[in-house]
Amino acid sequence: MINHHMNHENSGNIHFILISASLIAIYVYIHAAQLSSKIYRKWPIYRYGCFMAGILCVTLTITDPLAGLSHMDFRAHMISHLLLGMLGPLLIALSSPLTLFLRSIHISWARRISRVLKSRFFQFLTHPVTTSTLNIGGLWVLYTTNLYVAMQHHFLLHIIVHFHIFTAGYLFTISMIYTEPTPHKHSFMDRAVVMVLAFAGHGILSKYIYAHPPDGVSPVQGQIGSLMMYYGGDVIDLALIFVFCLQWFYATRPRSLMTT
Amino acid sequence: MTNHPPKNNTAAQRKYAKRNLWTGILFGFGLVAFIDEVVFHQLLHWHHFYDKSTKDIGLVSDGLFHAFSWFATIGSSFMLADLHRRHAFWPAKWLAGILLGAGSFQLYDGIIQHKLMRLHQIRYNVNIAPYDWTWNLIALGLIIAGVLLMMQTKTKTSSSKRSTAE
Numbered sequence: 001m002i003n004h005h006m007n008h009e010n011s012g013n014i015h016f017i018l019i020s021a022s023l024i025a026i027y028v029y030i031h032a033a034q035l036s037s038k039i040y041r042k043w044p045i046y047r048y049g050c051f052m053a054g055i056l057c058v059t060l061t062i063t064d065p066l067a068g069l070s071h072m073d074f075r076a077h078m079i080s081h082l083l084l085g086m087l088g089p090l091l092i093a094l095s096s097p098l099t100l101f102l103r104s105i106h107i108s109w110a111r112r113i114s115r116v117l118k119s120r121f122f123q124f125l126t127h128p129v130t131t132s133t134l135n136i137g138g139l140w141v142l143y144t145t146n147l148y149v150a151m152q153h154h155f156l157l158h159i160i161v162h163f164h165i166f167t168a169g170y171l172f173t174i175s176m177i178y179t180e181p182t183p184h185k186h187s188f189m190d191r192a193v194v195m196v197l198a199f200a201g202h203g204i205l206s207k208y209i210y211a212h213p214p215d216g217v218s219p220v221q222g223q224i225g226s227l228m229m230y231y232g233g234d235v236i237d238l239a240l241i242f243v244f245c246l247q248w249f250y251a252t253r254p255r256s257l258m259t260t
Numbered sequence: 261m262t263n264h265p266p267k268n269n270t271a272a273q274r275k276y277a278k279r280n281l282w283t284g285i286l287f288g289f290g291l292v293a294f295i296d297e298v299v300f301h302q303l304l305h306w307h308h309f310y311d312k313s314t315k316d317i318g319l320v321s322d323g324l325f326h327a328f329s330w331f332a333t334i335g336s337s338f339m340l341a342d343l344h345r346r347h348a349f350w351p352a353k354w355l356a357g358i359l360l361g362a363g364s365f366q367l368y369d370g371i372i373q374h375k376l377m378r379l380h381q382i383r384y385n386v387n388i389a390p391y392d393w394t395w396n397l398i399a400l401g402l403i404i405a406g407v408l409l410m411m412q413t414k415t416k417t418s419s420s421k422r423s424t425a426e
Contacts, residue, residue: 196327196331199330200324200326200327200328203323203327204319204320207309207310207322207323208319210309211310226310227309237330238334241330245334245338249338249341253345254346
């Protein structure tokens with residue numbers, strides 16, 4: 001059906017590199033967190049866990065067996081989508097890697113990078129409307145055009161799409177819950193409205209796939225994939241909404257409670 | 261306990277009267293959507309995930325309401341916790357909101373989404389009329405109960421009786 005027979009030795013090498021890169025990322029994260037805990041406030045334990053779980057989600061999707069299966073099986077592809085585009089970015093966002101990076105480098109460099117993050121461009125890139133469009137709009141393009149089929153045939157396109165899925169998911173998450181330095185903040189109400197619209201766009205696309213699966217996907221797999229996307233998305237949305245509301249709950253703490 | 265806290269309570273309750281109502285409305289929305297999903301989709305399998313006669317606008321409406329009610333369920337729970345920490349929780353107002361929210365969502369679902377947008381029917385392969393009537397009359401009953409309760413709590417505020425402190 002689809003040409004997925006990559007050179008096996010070659011793919012073995014790629015897997016070795018990917019898994020090594022994941023392990024190195026985890027090692028660097030733990031090392032940096034422990035070093036910066038000596039200088040600044042102690043790095044919370046839960047963030048270590050979130051980072052490792054997030055990296056695990058990403059690594060699972062880009063290595064076999066899931067990566068190989070995703071080429072042929074829409075259900076496997078949908079699991080990849082949930083892990084790489086939603087759960088992975090959420091967990092990694094909760095581990096605040098950018099904050100840790102800025103804490104770990106020399107202060108003059110941290111200032112320089114902060115200045116770049118404050119620029120117009122990043123203000124635009126991390127605007128909730130931009131990130132929602134990149135995230136949900138990207139998925140509409142992927143599943144309703146022939147990009148889904150094209151991606152299975154062109155290795156480079158495959159990598160670009162997957163990089164986009166993760167990056168868009170991550171930008172979307174940090175534009176909704178503020179776990180990283182956020183120079184341009186938007187009100188809870190604005191973010192809530194955009195978030196609901198984005199979730200709606202995800203839900204509508206899921207149901208659309210139920211009746212109109214992408215080219216090359218059988219109706220049965222399309223229907224199962226659709227249900228996975230719809231209900232799986234709900235579960236991860238639940239976690240994102242929960243963190244969002246929790247941040248609201250802390251931010252709107254009445255003054256009378258702050259002193260006690 | 262001294263005599264002061266209950267009096268403060270009522271003042272806080274009145275200050276946040278509207279928020280009590282809205283917290284209830286949002287929770288009612290979420291509650292109905294949750295019952296709809298768990299009971300009618302998952303347990304009874306009466307509702308269908310996708311109906312071939314669904315109009316595009318039906319899919320859009322379903323997506324928006326599904327996302328909104330999901331958000332409302334969690335958001336209103338946090339709003340409830342917020343009312344509690346401000347000592348402003350007003351159960352009667354909150355309940356009126358739940359009835360209003362639940363009733364209006366069910367009516368919207370029953371008339372607009374099921375009938376006009378043909379999202380899906382309440383049940384398949386049966387005479388649907390009694391189901392539709394029951395569904396929408398319950399919705400109407402909830403709304404009427406909500407309005408009555410809301411009016412009742414309103415008169416209590418104007419006469420500033422302490423009985424609302426319950």
